[in-house]
Amino acid sequence: MAGGIWISLYSKAEIHIYINDHTHGLGDVFFRLITNLGDGLFVGLIALLFLLFNIGKGLQLAISGIIAGVLTQVLKRTLFSDWERPKKFFEGVHQLYLVPGVNNYSGHTFPSGHSASAFALYFSIAIFVRNKTLKFLLFILASLVAFSRIYLSQHFLNDVYAGSILGVLAALSSWLFLTRSKPFAGANWMQKSLLLKKPGSI
Secondary structure (H helix, E strand, O other), X not given: OHHHHHHHHOOHHHHHHHHHOOOOHHHHHHHHHHHHHHOXXXXXXXXXXXXXXXXXXXXXXXXXXXXXXXXXXXXXXXXXXXXXXXXXXXXXXXXXXXOOOOOOOOEXXXXXXXXXXXXHHHHHHHHHOOOHHHHHHHHXXXXXXXXXXXXXXXXXXXXXXXXHHHHHHHHHHHHHHHHHOOOOOOOHXXXXXXXXXXXXXX
């Protein structure tokens, strides 16, 4: 909701310049690291780890990640193929501060793939856990990954906002598919582990 209010009140350029003008050395290090938690390879690794201990949970993460990844790539390369990333968008107009060591891309900005992957992953895990504090921390983690894409000038707020929504929808779609359709819904093998003889849980 907060992101939607910002987007409705200010242009993506205004929002990005404001954030870009408030960077810090510690933020550079922090967001360079945390942005990797939304990388497709990382999401795949976590899905594989879950799969080894609980097939159902692993499938949830894998399917939601695939849905989020496919949707973002299709949108990037079809309907929004000509939308520019901040580096290209501000070229010759405004001098952005670019975090050292970050390879800033020029095109295919909308929607943000890292944001979609992060929300698909952490929202899916939030479905599993019962502790409300942990659920909230997972939301914060996903939000930090999404914000890192703006901080690093890889995306605009509009991009990560759309990516975040796609990620949540991907997680919900995956969960509904696995819990409402055969041969997945209620199947005993969904609770089994690929490593352990007894049903595994995480």
